[in-house]
Amino acid sequence: xxxxxFATTLSRTLRSEAPNVRAYATxxxxxxxxxxxxxxxxxxxxxxxxxxxxxxxFQHNNLNVKEFTVLRQELAKLDVPVKLTVVRSGVFxxxxxxxxxxxxxxxxxxxxxxxxxxxxxxxxxxxxAMDAFAKNKKLMLLGGKVDDTxxxxxxxxxxxxxxxxxxxxxxxxxxxxxPARKLLGTLDSPARQLHSVLDRRxx
Numbered sequence: 001x002x003x004x005x006f007a008t009t010l011s012r013t014l015r016s017e018a019p020n021v022r023a024y025a026t027x028x029x030x031x032x033x034x035x036x037x038x039x040x041x042x043x044x045x046x047x048x049x050x051x052x053x054x055x056x057x058f059q060h061n062n063l064n065v066k067e068f069t070v071l072r073q074e075l076a077k078l079d080v081p082v083k084l085t086v087v088r089s090g091v092f093x094x095x096x097x098x099x100x101x102x103x104x105x106x107x108x109x110x111x112x113x114x115x116x117x118x119x120x121x122x123x124x125x126x127x128x129a130m131d132a133f134a135k136n137k138k139l140m141l142l143g144g145k146v147d148d149t150x151x152x153x154x155x156x157x158x159x160x161x162x163x164x165x166x167x168x169x170x171x172x173x174x175x176x177x178x179p180a181r182k183l184l185g186t187l188d189s190p191a192r193q194l195h196s197v198l199d200r201r202x203x
Contacts, residue, residue: 041088045095048085052117054126056144056156057107060086060114063138074132082118082129089113103150107142115144127160 048055063071068084075082089108092115096105107113116129133139144151146159 038091041091042095044085045087045092046099048115048117049095049099049101052083052119054120054144054146055115055117056130056151057104057142058114058116058133059111059140059142061138061140062112063114063136067136067138071132071136075129078125078128080118080120080122080125082116082120082125084114084116086112086114100148101145101150104143104145110142113142114139123160123162130157130160 068086072084075084087108089112092108092113093105096102096108116133118126118129120126130141133141141153141156143153144156151159
């Protein structure tokens with residue numbers, strides 16, 4: 001009888017204390033702050049997105065330290081700074097959700113990710129960087145962004161395969177000048193014909 005009474009008293013005590021335990025846990029969650037490392041990474045990723053014009057996202061399928069070192073050495077040979085940053089998917093995704101690049105978040109949620117980023121418009125440099133990445137079969141391009149434009153995998157490949165900017169400018173100038181040259185030729189043709197007629201009459 002005494003044992004049953006003790007068990008009943010203990011059960012009532014535990015039930016009365018349970019809400020207090022839950023309340024403490026809830027209060028602890030509300031007052032939780034991000035650890036310094038997470039805050040540091042958040043600001044680092046935010047800076048990359050805002051300051052670098054070009055960013056390509058890759059799934060790296062657990063490259064080891066040696067493989068990442070080889071890639072960074074290849075990038076260091078390029079004419080302009082191009083960086084490789086391994087990202088923590090949860091933190092990078094949280095940053096993306098707060099920006100105009102939020103639609104890129106599913107790309108980093110797919111698995112271990114890294115980003116190739118640079119503040120350049122040189123397609124030659126970007127192609128060289130992508131060629132270096134293509135040598136490692138563990139890397140898979142997922143997509144990215146150039147300035148404010150989001151890119152699919154196919155879009156990113158098209159960007160790096162564009163001709164150099166001076167060549168594009170020359171081609172555009174040629175396209176723009178062609179109608180003008182044609183118009184001048186058309187306007188000049190009657191004048192040439194008139195001179196020809198006059199020359200024959202003078203003879």
